Amino acid sequence: MIKKFRSYICVPSKGNYARGENRPKVDCILCSxxxxxxxxxxxxxxxxxxxxxxxxxxxxxPGHLLIFPIRHVEDFEELSSEEVSGLFLLTQKSVRLLKEVYHPHGFNIGVNQGEAAGASVKHFHIQVVPRYHSEIGFMETINGTRVVVETLDETLRKLRSKASILD
Ligand SMILES: [Zn+2]
Known part of the structure; x- marks a missing residue:
């Protein structure tokens, strides 16, 4: 019998993180x-x-972004109105950047606040995750390229090359 394998995006470091290995011992990862x-x-x-x-x-x-104020702020309601607008404008530009580089079909844009809500980092941040109709083998639909793994450095290189969108 011939098995047909589909390509997929693999994130090999996730297992280590879930087991608590390789997590840096610092007070605040985003301040660090x-x-x-x-x-x-x-x-x-x-x-x-x-x-x-x-x-x-x-x-x-690939392209999962965190957008945050450099000032250590934990709760949404502690942000100044200037920070709220600054962060949301930068989030909007980040969506444009990801559209330009990855052409995703949709996005998750969100905030988890508090451990009960699933926040593992207290420092306020907005997450933007590019999403696709079919997340198994989806890269095949882009430029006809089959991508199994994209390293963080590849993602970084692609996004930095268009980062003027964020200015
Ligand atoms: Zn912090």
Whole structure:
């Protein structure tokens, strides 16, 4: 019998994370990224004086972004109105960037606040995840390319090459 295998996007580091291995021992992962702490993996797509856009290093899909204020803020209601508008504008531009690079069919755009809501990082951040009608083998529909694994550095290179969209 001939088995037909479908290609899929594989995120090999996810298992380690779920088991609590390889998690850096720092107070706040997002502050550590903003401070360029060398003990923390930093995949910075964009930054300005107030905000950062980084790759989630345990992505749901390639291009899974975290958008956050550099100032350590935990709760949505602690953000100033200027920060709310700054973060949402940057989120909107991030969606444009992902459309330009990955042509996804949809997005999850959201915030988890509090452990009960599934937040594993207290520092306020907005997540943007590109989504596809068929997430198994979906890369075959883009440029006819079969992609099994995209490394974080490949994702970073692609997004940084168009990061002027975020300015
Ligand atoms: Zn923080």
């Amino acid at each position: 990224i903003a401070e360029r702490n060398p003990e923390v993996q930093q995949k910075i797509v964009y930054e300005n004086k107030d905000y950062m856009v980084v790759l989630n290093i345990y992505p749901y899909n």
